Amino acid sequence: MTQWVYGFGGGSADGDASMKNLLGGKGANLAEMSSLGLPVPPGFTVTTEACNHYYAQGQTYPADLTEQVKAGLAKVESIVGKTFGDASNPLLVSVRSGARASMPGMMDTVLNLGLNDETVEGLAALSGDRRFAFDSYRRFITMYSNVVLGLGHDHFEEVLDDHKDRLGVTVDTDLSAKDWEKVVADYKQVVERNLGHAFPQDPHDQLWGAVGAVFTSWMNDRAKFYRRMHDIPESWGTAVNIQSMVFGNMGETSATGVAFTRNPSTGEAKLYGEFLINAQGEDVVAGIRTPQSLTRA
Incomplete structure (x- = not known):
């Protein structure tokens, strides 16, 4: 049986840094760091061979990939003590691309996957922070709708801008928990109005939608152009x-x-970087707030 999924986390990994051709640069390095005992959040990598199978077989997954992903999720659940899709103790995941050669910004990412109308309540209770939970949910709806469902960011930005104008605030961090709950409700209406169906609530459906979107993004126009420019x-x-x-x-x-x-x-040869407090990665890319330099921290 072909191994399509390689796990990492909890101080061990199925792969290592030499396996970039199979695991991509990100996956190989995550495996290596985990084996070294670094505190890498646990996860697993679906291989480049699975991607090639996906395209060779008319955008269908290998027959045994579902079971291997299920086993990968179960291992992550055992490490973090949470359950994917559980209403009271939900595991949430990120889904990121990882080619063997770095292609920054060319392919797609989904964060906070696993949130729905039930798990957001579990996240709020676990964290003790309802504002954080619904902020995460609205981010997920925006990102998933754009990356997986093909609905542009502008639909959601318009709704958020309307809320901020009504409240008389200029930055997202000024919105309260109740404000974010209203934004989430409006975002779900945006999806239904534009796509004719509700925002997906089944975390497993969400996951496979995101995996397919990452594979599909390998062949998007900007990725093709980047590959031509860099002989990939x-x-x-x-x-x-x-x-x-x-x-x-x-x-x-x-x-x-x-x-x-x-x-x-x-x-x-000096540490270099930047960060944003109380934010997620897309906030840095969007340029809405100015990051701080790591060397000034």
């Missing part, structure tokens, strides 16, 4: 990394950011 073969495919969520938007003691061991502009 189409046949390489992309891996998919599914990983337990770590939240940068849980308040003033949480953050998101990026770090380099060298300055990428000058090559100077």
Whole structure:
């Protein structure tokens, strides 16, 4: 039986840094760091071979991939003590692309996957922070609708801007828990109005939708253009990394950011990077708030 899924986390991993062709750069390095004992959030990688099978077989998954993903999820659940889709103690995951050659910004990512009308209540109770839970849910609806369902960000930005105008605030962090609950309700209406169906509530359906979207993004126009510019073969495919969520938007003691061991502009061998407090990765990309420098922290 072909192994399509390679786990990592809890101080061990099925792969290592030498397996970039199979696990992609991100997956191979996550496996290596986990084996070294670094505190890597647990997860698993769906291989580049699964991606190539997906395209070779008319965008269908390998027959035994479902069971391997189920086993991968079960292992993550056992490490973190949460259950995917459980209403009171939900495991939430990120789904990210990971080609063997770095292709920054070219392919798709989904965060906070597993949230729905029930699990958001579980997240609120577990965290003791209803505002954080519904902020995470509205982010997920926006990202999933864009990446998987093909509904543009502008539909949701218009709704959010209307709410902020009505409340007389300018930044997202000024919205309360009740405000975010109203935004979530309006976002779900946006999906139904534009697509003719409700936002998906089954976490397993959400997961497979996201995996398919990452595979599909390997062949989107911007990825094709990037590959041509950098001589990256189409046949390489992309891996998919599914990983337990770590939240940068849980308040003033949480953050998101990026770090380099060298300055990428000058090559100077000094720590370089930036971060945003109480945010998730897309906030950095969107440029709505100005990140702080790591060297000033």
